[in-house]
Amino acid sequence: MAVASFSNLATHSLSFHDQSHFYNHSSLPNFTVNIRRNFTSSRLFTPNLACSIPIFRPTHFLHSPTTAIFSTGSGGGNHGSGGGAGGGGDDEAEDREHNREEALLVLAQAGRSLESLPADLAAAVKAGRVPGSIVTRFFELEKSPVFRWLLKFGGFKERMLADDLFLAKVAMECGVGIFTKTAAELERRKENFSKELDFVLADVVMAIVADFMLVWLPAPTVSLRPPLALSAGPIAKFFYGCPENAFQVALAGTSYSLLQRIGAIVRNGAKLFAVGTGASLVGTGVTNALINARKVVDKSFAAEAEDVPVISTSVAYGVYMAVSSNLRYQILAGIIEQRILEPLLHEHKLVLSAICFAVRTGNTFLGSLLWVDYARWVGVQKIRE
Structure with missing residues (x-):
């Protein structure tokens, strides 16, 4: 030190x-x-x-x-x-x-x-x-x-207090999320983009709802939490000592064991599963409502459109958030930004912000590509000919 x-x-x-x-x-x-x-x-x-x-x-x-x-x-x-x-x-x-x-x-x-x-x-x-x-x-x-x-x-x-660019990163994620998500959907679906527009809409809605939490949960923090009650159970005591980000640098006077850092991944994974499942329920519900409304207006659309499976899609998206999104954002915030970029560019905030913007945009786009492949792999979305 x-x-x-x-x-x-x-x-x-x-x-x-x-x-x-x-x-x-x-x-x-x-x-x-x-x-x-x-x-x-x-x-x-x-x-x-x-x-x-x-x-x-x-x-x-x-x-x-x-x-x-x-x-x-x-x-x-x-x-x-x-x-x-x-x-x-x-x-x-x-x-x-x-x-x-x-x-x-x-x-x-x-x-x-x-x-x-x-x-x-x-x-x-x-x-x-x-x-x-x-x-x-x-x-x-x-x-x-x-x-x-x-x-x-x-x-x-x-x-x-842990990251003076935290709010800028929230704006980056939420601001560019809708564009990168749509671009990734277009890249993966290509000529089927218009045919699978209901899937696209569901994915974009889910992404926007979840973007904020993907920045919030893995963000490094300065722990100011009050002490636990003496009646707290062993599980609560264990997770209380875990950092918010598994890879964040510890302040002097604080240390995290390897088990506590793994616990941070598990805890955030559970939270992101709940967030992803809830966001998907909202997204697929909105999509199905729009599909049914269009069926009433356009009779020809009724034959080729089908409702998005709500439960299976929501659970699949929750699992995706808990695993893929959780690990990617933990690594992004704890290793790439806090351990690599910030020490190098601490005195050049504009350059640091620009590089963080580029990295986060790329990460969002990658996540969108991975979700389309994963959704098809588990069968919640099918390729329409």
Whole structure:
């Protein structure tokens, strides 16, 4: 993990009143402060102190890419490769203490108290589960009225703090989904496109309903969840410790075992099965309604059209989402974007956004092709001659 260094290593004096105190920061040996103080409050970091606090800005906040806030290890854990050890130990305790000190320093620099943060983020800071970089990102997002409103919702907050392009990726998926899905249907069905228009419509409706969830569920997060109740069962406790994305990089002070990362795939697969099945029920229901309406108007169409099988198509689509879509989007968000593209292009947001757009468009198009082949293979859609 990157070790914080400070741009100003000289000794600083802060005159509050007359009591002298020497403070030697144990985890940052190059950082010493001479303080003469007479606190009117027992809280160390408070914006109400009658003094001017100098700004100490850790250089890795300013110059390092986002990945500097994460722990090392090819598996994303704190204790080696292959997914981390999933345990704690002295290293994790030290990381958490360092996180807490960084976060409190950022709060002091911003003139903010811990109580000014949302309750879940404040609890994470106290527990040392988030470094100062996450608090800095929260302050940056708060500057936008739209982002400030979205930060009130836990799911959005956890994802936006982990990835500042999360909303852009949602827009990418939902915006281009309808076009890439239609293009893929045309590519696979070719001359049968017009004959199989009912299938095409069902597929596009299903894709649009599911696109948002395909970005939401596998997105890396900063975990701000409250502790589980003591009465929680072993299954709930296991999945509570699993990341949202099986391949996401773990924050310093947090680690995931290989079993927990596999658990993330299983949990998201179950959710996507429910989403896919529900989306298909909606899509095929709409399609059948349109087919029946056209049969009433066009008698010649009645002979060649048939209703889309609702139950079998919905279950098949749920399985497809749980397996193919789940794995593709986990790899896309956790490996391609977070581990490869973001470290390389962190300082070039426009280029990063453009490449993410291209990759996600290609992934959506590939998914559409695979669905048509899969639907024909399992027999829920047949080629019409």
